[in-house]
Amino acid sequence: MSYKIYFSCALGVVLAMLSADMGGAAEKRRHEAHAHGMAEVNIAIDGSNADVEFRAPAESVMGFEHEAKSESDKKKRDAALRTVQTKMNQMVVFDPKLSCKFSEVKTVIVEEKGEPGKTQSDKSAHGHKDQKKSAEHREVRATFSAACDKTLAGSRATFGVHKTFPAIGEIKVQVLGDANQSGATIKKDKGGVGF
Numbered sequence: 001m002s003y004k005i006y007f008s009c010a011l012g013v014v015l016a017m018l019s020a021d022m023g024g025a026a027e028k029r030r031h032e033a034h035a036h037g038m039a040e041v042n043i044a045i046d047g048s049n050a051d052v053e054f055r056a057p058a059e060s061v062m063g064f065e066h067e068a069k070s071e072s073d074k075k076k077r078d079a080a081l082r083t084v085q086t087k088m089n090q091m092v093v094f095d096p097k098l099s100c101k102f103s104e105v106k107t108v109i110v111e112e113k114g115e116p117g118k119t120q121s122d123k124s125a126h127g128h129k130d131q132k133k134s135a136e137h138r139e140v141r142a143t144f145s146a147a148c149d150k151t152l153a154g155s156r157a158t159f160g161v162h163k164t165f166p167a168i169g170e171i172k173v174q175v176l177g178d179a180n181q182s183g184a185t186i187k188k189d190k191g192g193v194g195f
Helices: 003-021 025-031 058-062 071-091
Strands: 038-046 049-057 092-094 101-112 119-123 129-133 137-147 156-159 170-176 181-187 192-194
Antiparallel strands (some): 092 156
């Protein structure tokens, strides 16, 4: 099995463990009305390599959550996604002495539906009730790999998410390192998290 495949599988397991370790809190937070202005960053570290996952409401990244249909919205969407793809190393900043190189694995917009079973009832012109799904939201999700010249253990990451996307004022960070797990809430890019 190649290193990349192994590491991708490991990231999936790590992120699942982080979610399970946090109990129902993460799941509850995701199913509540997702909070505009908040993002999540998950980092899995293996020696001198790391996988980074970024998740944020589309409203906070693109300026809207609806499907981009107009040319104006498509341009805003494309520009925002290009920013995520090209500035991840400025949004999640590893110690420059480590000489880390980021490469994108995947960036997507995911539509999230409201709570299952919850509907809004409206009467149509014919007096029949139409069921409409409530609260649809879109989220930007990006996954990156970082290859560094030195081990990340004992180092620290700082953040430039708010500087890149001013509508994001808070990020929840979870890190699973070679020997430990840590987390932090970063407000307006102030502070950092150690590995």
